[in-house]
Amino acid sequence: MRVRPVSFAVLVEDLADRLASRESDSRIRVAVDGADAAGPGRLADALVDPLRVRGRPAVRIDTGDFLRPASLRLEFGRNNPDSFYTGWFDEAGLIREVLDPAGPGGTGRIVTRLRTAAVDRAVREPYQTLPENAVLLVSGPLLLGSGLPFDFTVHLAVSAAALDRRTEPGERWTLPAFARYVDEVAPETFADVVVRLDDPRHPALVTALS
Numbered sequence: 746m747r748v749r750p751v752s753f754a755v756l757v758e759d760l761a762d763r764l765a766s767r768e769s770d771s772r773i774r775v776a777v778d779g780a781d782a783a784g785p786g787r788l789a790d791a792l793v794d795p796l797r798v799r800g801r802p803a804v805r806i807d808t809g810d811f812l813r814p815a816s817l818r819l820e821f822g823r824n825n826p827d828s829f830y831t832g833w834f835d836e837a838g839l840i841r842e843v844l845d846p847a848g849p850g851g852t853g854r855i856v857t858r859l860r861t862a863a864v865d866r867a868v869r870e871p872y873q874t875l876p877e878n879a880v881l882l883v884s885g886p887l888l889l890g891s892g893l894p895f896d897f898t899v900h901l902a903v904s905a906a907a908l909d910r911r912t913e914p915g916e917r918w919t920l921p922a923f924a925r926y927v928d929e930v931a932p933e934t935f936a937d938v939v940v941r942l943d944d945p946r947h948p949a950l951v952t953a954l955s
Contacts, residue, residue: 748941749950756940756948757791763938764792764880764897765799772847773801774881778888778932779901780923782911783942788901789884801880804873808885810858811839815865824918830925835859836891839883844894847881855881887922890930900936902951907943 751759767773777792779785786807796803812818813835818828843855853875858868875881889898903911908923926932933939939951 761795783901785884826921830922
C-alpha cells in the first residue's frame with residue numbers, strides 16, 4: 746500500500762480525470778462515502794465543475810435528503826447509534842428513485858430529494874432526466890457494504906481519534922456507528938479510491954502496490 750499526500754485541488758483533479766475517463770457514453774453512479782467530519786459533500790460538490798469541463802455533466806445527491814420518516818428513524822430515541830447505522834437513511838428510496846433509474850437499462854429519470862430532517866414529509870421534487878453520459882455523485886455516510894448499486898466508490902477514511910476530535914458535540918452519539926462500520930464493513934479494503942483525511946488540510950491518496 747502506498748500513501749501519497751496531495752492537496753485538495755490535486756485530489757479533485759485526480760478524481761475528475763478518473764471518472765471522466767470511464768465509459769463516455771454511459772452514466773456513472775459514484776459514492777462519496779464518509780462521516781460528516783470528513784466532508785463527503787464538499788468533495789462531491791467540488792467535482793461538479795471539473796467533470797463538466799471534461800464533458801461529463803454531473804448531478805449531486807446527498808443522502809441527507811433521503812431520510813426515513815422520523816417515526817421510523819427515531820423509534821428507539823433521537824440519539825441511538827444502532828438506528829443511525831441500520832435505519833436512518835431510506836436506502837430503498839435511494840435505489841428506487843435514483844440508483845436504479847441511473848443504472849444500465851434505467852430510464853434516467855430521477856429525483857434529487859425525497860425527505861429531509863428539517864421537513865419530515867415527502868419533498869415534492871420534480872423528476873429530471875439524466876444525460877446518457879452523466880456522472881451521479883452521491884455523498885453521505887455509511888454508503889458502502891449494504892448493496893447499494895454504485896459503479897465507482899470513494900471512501901474518505903478518518904481514524905477513530907481524528908473522528909472523535911472533529912465530530913460536532915451534537916453528533917458525537919453517532920461515533921459508535923462509525924466504529925461498527927469500520928469493524929463490520931471495512932470500506933477501506935474495497936473502495937475504488939481511499940482518501941485518508943485525518944487532517945482535512947492534507948488529504949492522502951491510498952493506492953495498492955502493483
